[in-house]
Amino acid sequence: MRFIHTSDWHLGRLFHGAHLTDDQAHVLSQFVDLVKESRPEAILIAGDIYDRAVPPPEAVNLLDEVLSQIVGDLRIPTVIIAGNHDSPERLNFGSRLLTKQGLHVHGRLSPSFQPIVLEDGFGKVNVYPIAYAEPPVVREQLEDASIDSHNKANRAIVDSILKNQKAQARKILVTHAFVAGGQESESERPLSLGGSGLVDVASFAGFDYVALGHLHRPQKIGSESICYSGSLMKYSFSEADHKKSINIVEMDGEGKTRIEKVSLSPRRDVRILDGYLADILSQAENDAAKSDYLMVTLRDTGAIFDAIGKLRQVYPNVMHIERPLLNSDGRLANDNLDHRKVNEADLFANFYQQVTEENLTDEQWQAFRGAVSNLSGRAL
Numbered sequence: 463m464r465f466i467h468t469s470d471w472h473l474g475r476l477f478h479g480a481h482l483t484d485d486q487a488h489v490l491s492q493f494v495d496l497v498k499e500s501r502p503e504a505i506l507i508a509g510d511i512y513d514r515a516v517p518p519p520e521a522v523n524l525l526d527e528v529l530s531q532i533v534g535d536l537r538i539p540t541v542i543i544a545g546n547h548d549s550p551e552r553l554n555f556g557s558r559l560l561t562k563q564g565l566h567v568h569g570r571l572s573p574s575f576q577p578i579v580l581e582d583g584f585g586k587v588n589v590y591p592i593a594y595a596e597p598p599v600v601r602e603q604l605e606d607a608s609i610d611s612h613n614k615a616n617r618a619i620v621d622s623i624l625k626n627q628k629a630q631a632r633k634i635l636v637t638h639a640f641v642a643g644g645q646e647s648e649s650e651r652p653l654s655l656g657g658s659g660l661v662d663v664a665s666f667a668g669f670d671y672v673a674l675g676h677l678h679r680p681q682k683i684g685s686e687s688i689c690y691s692g693s694l695m696k697y698s699f700s701e702a703d704h705k706k707s708i709n710i711v712e713m714d715g716e717g718k719t720r721i722e723k724v725s726l727s728p729r730r731d732v733r734i735l736d737g738y739l740a741d742i743l744s745q746a747e748n749d750a751a752k753s754d755y756l757m758v759t760l761r762d763t764g765a766i767f768d769a770i771g772k773l774r775q776v777y778p779n780v781m782h783i784e785r786p787l788l789n790s791d792g793r794l795a796n797d798n799l800d801h802r803k804v805n806e807a808d809l810f811a812n813f814y815q816q817v818t819e820e821n822l823t824d825e826q827w828q829a830f831r832g833a834v835s836n837l838s839g840r841a842l
């Protein structure tokens with residue numbers, strides 16, 4: 463059996479103030495082409511379909527368009543679960559009606575954990591979609607007072623599934639969780655504040671494939687068949703080095719899986735440029751991808767007038783500038799120094815030394831003293 467595993471589409475996401483819906487549509491049209499070519503028997507989308515509980519209309523239209531093509535036109539059964547960014551109720555709308563059409567939407571956790579049954583030449587494959595839910599919700603739904611963490615919630619759900627599985631069938635779990643050992647990115651919203659949101663990979667041992675969502679870097683955890691497909695696109699500059707992909711999974715009669723990762727090409731990549739302003743501007747003419755989303759780390763130490771304006775003349779999508787040499791936390795090198803007893807010149811010299819890691823030259827020192835005495839009318 464061949465199926466596609468993807469997750470974390472985050473439709474409607476803003477990236478440093480820019481709406482990404484057109485970029486997402488660009489990638490998803492390639493996704494639809496991939497589905498046409500590879501003809502999977504199912505598509506699994508493991509949560510964070512939308513970026514927020516109330517997505518913008520453009521995002522809802524985009525999802526409607528994509529699902530109409532893959533479920534309506536191509537007739538490929540598609541399983542969707544809610545992630546921590548989705549609204550369980552809103553995503554769940556119409557789910558009972560849609561099931562008949564082959565679109566299995568699991569916005570809310572349903573404690574019966576009935577599988578979606580697929581079939582190939584070797585027999586049945588049970589797909590268990592588990593919508594994301596907070597531990598107190600799982601505690602109430604499963605009527606198990608001992609559930610007080612994501613790990614216990616996940617364990618209880620998995621045990622319930624495995625216990626109730628009667629027929630001999632291959633098993634796929636679709637879930638949205640932070641599995642211990644996984645590598646994080648900046649665009650994931652933590653599942654738990656203060657407590658641990660981690661779940662233990664060992665609890666997945668009874669499944670032939672686990673289609674995970676939540677972490678945005680494509681990665682496998684503990685086994686070849688417990689995988690994060692990763693997000694549809696790069697959603698933070700911390701993901702600039704990620705290679706985003708879609709998993710096409712082949713499962714044999716024994717439940718063994720072979721995964722092919724397919725990359726989709728974004729309309730604009732997310733990159734980080736690092737260097738001096740003059741160098742970055744002069745190298746831009748040889749840069750074929752000037753409309754990429756950029757973060758620029760400037761190494762210059764002096765004052766620069768309107769750095770972002772200058773950069774945007776050549777790179778229109780500079781989203782963020784960092785100037786690490788000007789980002790001191792303001793602490794003086796000598797913590798015991800009493801600011802009130804230090805004159806302006808020494809305070810400035812100390813500050814300059816801290817942010818540039820160099821001492822003022824005599825010339826700079828004279829210029830600073832001259833400027834202060836001009837302003838204050840007294841000599842330093």
Ligand SMILES: [Mn+2]
Nearest residue numbers: 470510650676
């Ligand atoms: Mn996500």
